[in-house]
Amino acid sequence: MSLDTHITGLQRDAMPSSPPLLQTIRQHPVLGLLGLIFAVQLIRSVLRRLEIRRFKRAHGCKEPPAFPQREYIFGYDAWKRLSAERAARRILPAAMQRSQTLGRTNSIVFMGQKYIVTSDEDNIRAAYSVQSADYGIDCRLSYMKPLLGEGIFTLEGPKWQHSRAMIRPAFTRAQLSELSAIETHVQHLINCIPDGSTVDMLPLLFNMALDNGTEFLLGTSVGVQNSPRDSEAWRFSDAWDYAGEAMQRQSELGMWGSLMWDPKYNASIKVVHRFIDSLVADTLRHGPKPGRYNLLGELVRDLQDPLRLRGELLCVLLAARDTTSSFLATTFYYLARHPQVWQKLQAEVDALEGQIPDYEILKSMKYMKAVLNESLRLVPPVPRNIRVARHDATLPRGGGPDRKSPVFVPKGTTVVFPICATHREPTIWGSDSEEFRPERWLDEKFRPIWAFIPFGGGHRICVGQQNAMTVATYALTRLLQTFGRIEAKDSMPWEENLSAVQTNMHGCKIAMWRK
Numbered sequence: 414m415s416l417d418t419h420i421t422g423l424q425r426d427a428m429p430s431s432p433p434l435l436q437t438i439r440q441h442p443v444l445g446l447l448g449l450i451f452a453v454q455l456i457r458s459v460l461r462r463l464e465i466r467r468f469k470r471a472h473g474c475k476e477p478p479a480f481p482q483r484e485y486i487f488g489y490d491a492w493k494r495l496s497a498e499r500a501a502r503r504i505l506p507a508a509m510q511r512s513q514t515l516g517r518t519n520s521i522v523f524m525g526q527k528y529i530v531t532s533d534e535d536n537i538r539a540a541y542s543v544q545s546a547d548y549g550i551d552c553r554l555s556y557m558k559p560l561l562g563e564g565i566f567t568l569e570g571p572k573w574q575h576s577r578a579m580i581r582p583a584f585t586r587a588q589l590s591e592l593s594a595i596e597t598h599v600q601h602l603i604n605c606i607p608d609g610s611t612v613d614m615l616p617l618l619f620n621m622a623l624d625n626g627t628e629f630l631l632g633t634s635v636g637v638q639n640s641p642r643d644s645e646a647w648r649f650s651d652a653w654d655y656a657g658e659a660m661q662r663q664s665e666l667g668m669w670g671s672l673m674w675d676p677k678y679n680a681s682i683k684v685v686h687r688f689i690d691s692l693v694a695d696t697l698r699h700g701p702k703p704g705r706y707n708l709l710g711e712l713v714r715d716l717q718d719p720l721r722l723r724g725e726l727l728c729v730l731l732a733a734r735d736t737t738s739s740f741l742a743t744t745f746y747y748l749a750r751h752p753q754v755w756q757k758l759q760a761e762v763d764a765l766e767g768q769i770p771d772y773e774i775l776k777s778m779k780y781m782k783a784v785l786n787e788s789l790r791l792v793p794p795v796p797r798n799i800r801v802a803r804h805d806a807t808l809p810r811g812g813g814p815d816r817k818s819p820v821f822v823p824k825g826t827t828v829v830f831p832i833c834a835t836h837r838e839p840t841i842w843g844s845d846s847e848e849f850r851p852e853r854w855l856d857e858k859f860r861p862i863w864a865f866i867p868f869g870g871g872h873r874i875c876v877g878q879q880n881a882m883t884v885a886t887y888a889l890t891r892l893l894q895t896f897g898r899i900e901a902k903d904s905m906p907w908e909e910n911l912s913a914v915q916t917n918m919h920g921c922k923i924a925m926w927r928k
């Protein structure tokens with residue numbers, strides 16, 4: 414053996430052989446790669462756990478009660494239970510019951526995602542207002558965008574601010590006091606109500622709100638109240654209804670929503686878009702229509718992008734139309750079942766001696782306001798709202814055995830606010846919280862601000878709140894000036910019908926007698 418060979422042999426012996434792990438990776442690269450990924454994930458998960466532990470300790474967070482489930486990965490039991498509740502049309506009553514039995518703030522795993530559900534007014538205030546920087550609306554973008562596109566409801570940050578700045582002036586007092594358009598649509602409604610025989614007010618109110626809403630938005634009413642069933646106006650109305658209902662179905666599938674296959678939904682979206690696009694194109698070509706104020710006319714002064722214009726209009730239409738009609742239908746539902754409230758309201762309206770009310774008169778009607786508030790409390794048209802944590806965040810209350818500690822909300826977690834439960838919470842509203850009793854609002858000192866939020870709150874509070882109250886007060890006053898008696902014509906209990914808003918699935922069947 415030469416000296417060279419001997420030295421090389423010694424060097425090889427002296428060289429440390431590669432560790433078994435590296436040898437395995439060399440021999441089985443795929444297995445090795447998987448192992449590496451696993452190891453990285455494990456380390457990340459450990460670091461994340463440590464980060465969460467530190468965060469929870471720093472903020473004094475404790476766990477809220479959890480919905481009892483056999484497994485917490487997919488949440489099969491929750492899925493089964495919620496499906497049964499949906500089939501029985503009891504999603505909202507069940508949410509209210511859970512708030513009272515499980516805890517006003519609780520957690521649930523549903524279709525592989527963890528949700529925090531809270532009806533606690535302190536938590537609502539935090540997410541909507543004082544900690545609003547921690548919570549966004551990404552959770553609604555995926556299911557709202559196909560129909561609505563980009564508009565005030567689906568935007569965040571500077572684009573949303575711009576949107577809000579453009580839309581808000583539409584609701585100035587001067588615009589709100591322009592009541593002559595509402596009068597036209599209310600008179601069409603009155604003409605559709607037979608004297609003393611059964612009528613379902615719900616579709617009539619939807620039509621009135623669509624006519625009034627489109628006039629306010631586009632300067633031209635679709636005129637569905639006066640159009641034959643096979644008209645363009647009805648095609649738009651039907652497509653709008655179907656799209657709203659399908660959008661709601663999609664929202665309930667959570668992160669799986671994009672897998673929903675519904676060709677009728679896509680066709681309805683096309684009908685809606687075509688209708689709005691032609692009006693937008695017309696306004697962009699010829700400028701705003703002269704005469705009565707309308708939102709499209711105002712928006713084109715600032716915005717020339719037809720898609721954005723369509724998005725803004727559809728967002729406001731969604732916000733305005735179904736909410737206002739659901740609100741009025743609920744009010745009629747209760748009035749028909751509470752003759753003494755109807756009488757008191759009649760007395761307030763009779764004091765006007767048949768005069769057509771102006772904005773100042775509408776504002777001064779105290780009992781009317783109490784009735785409308787009570788209707789919004791018991792059946793808020795938007796019964797739930799959601800926010801998603803932009804980063805690790807907290808809610809101030811609901812954790813620990815006494816439910817008083819802050820709750821940890823991991824980044825990306827959806828927080829659901831069952832407003833309907835907050836509005837009926839006995840500890841706030843008293844033991845008669847389930848009853849329709851407008852008198853509770855006559856006590857000026859009783860103002861449960863964050864426990865009464867039919868119009869949301871904080872920086873995204875409804876811009877159309879005054880408009881909704883004005884339209885509802887005006888329509889109700891004119892109807893009470895026309896009809897002296899009301900009766901319920903349906904013995905069925907209230908059953909929920911959830912689309913973009915909640916309504917009674919049995920409609921609102923009543924009879925009214927002319928004075």
Ligand code: HEM
Binds near residue numbers: 740793866869873878
């Ligand atoms: C009873 C009737 C109404 C109810 C219950 C209602 C309810 C709400 C609620 C709860 C929100 C907040 C959503 C959130 O926090 O994300 C909202 C936002 C909004 N509402 Fe209303 N609304 C009503 C009528 C109207 C009307 C008549 C209009 C317009 C004519 C309107 C326009 C809007 C707009 C544009 C927003 C979005 C505000 C933003 O994101 O900055 N709403 N509404």
